[in-house]
Amino acid sequence: MADIDPGTFGAIEEVELNASSDIATKIKRKRLFAALACGIAIIGGGAYAYDTLVASKHAVTDNAYVGADVAQVTSQIAGPVSAVLVEDTQQVHRGDVLVRLDDTDARIAVARAEADLARAMRKVQGIQATDTGLNAQISARAADAARADAEMAAAKASFDKAQIDLDRRQSLVASGAVSADEVTAVRNALNNAQAGLRAAQASRAQADAAREAAIGERNANRALIANVTVDNNPEVLAARAELDQARVNLERTVIRAPIDGVVSKRQVQVGQRVQPGAMLMVVVPVQAAYVDANFKEVELAHVHPGQTAELTSDLYGEKVVYHGKVVGFSGGTGAAFAIVPAQNATGNWIKVVQRLPVRIKLDAKELAAHPLRVGLSMNVDVNVSK
Structure with a gap:
């Protein structure tokens, strides 16, 4: 067997070590990617779970402000x-x-109205008293008419007698039994009787006219007091109304x-x-303050009156939590009631999500413990799960 160079063994060992290092690095990288994927999955699942289980059951906004039905004090x-x-x-x-206010003029007006009322009452009382006097005048005119009838009857009798006397003497003139002077005297007596009869007739007509005038005056007087007493006479009522107005102005x-x-x-x-x-x-009325929460229109699908809400103010911070209830929605968005409303019909138009004010009534006891002022900022969380 041939001898092997020790350097060769070293090279082989180095290659093997490098291969092992690469494998370890890849395994570590895979584990990191797996951990990252798990983290993202957990975060996504948590976000989904939060949105489904929590966020979807709440409508939240910080575009909310304290309001109240402010009473203007004016002079009347x-x-x-x-x-x-x-x-x-x-x-x-x-x-x-x-x-x-200085009440000098108002007091003078009350005194004047009181005097006018007293004058009106005395006037009506005078009208009522005049009615009795007019009845007496009518009776007197009736008596005058009766006297005129008697005078006219007497004048008629005198006229008839004078006519008969003249007729008798005229029939004796031809025989000479009555002188012409006697006939003339009788004729003059007839003329006087005729004049007296005419005067009596005129007196009778005058008495009738006076009686009719008295009746008309009485009827006109009665029209002013018919079916009323002194207290509810129109003139007295008008004067009393003026007095009431003067007293009201004095109180004002x-x-x-x-x-x-x-x-x-x-x-x-x-x-x-x-x-x-x-x-x-x-x-x-800070004790009756409420909150107008301006929610986006896309957040209002599940908001309705009666739902509960939790609120915090920038004044007290999150340590003070108010509890309220949704009582209703405004009739239009803020843009709809603006002095210069948006012209959405123009050619250059960009859709903007609108906000609708939602009125929230606050708990009176909590409001008394931590008073709010009109215009303060609030954070609102409406529970839409109910």
């Missing part, structure tokens, strides 16, 4: 401000006095808080003359 009458009794940030209760010189809350945006100053409808300040 015009007048100068005599006192302002509150400051910004002050807590007030419903009925508390906020502002006083004292401006009170319409609700419980915190005074904000106070703009009124002493000496300022305010006009009806001008805003003096606002009262924010």
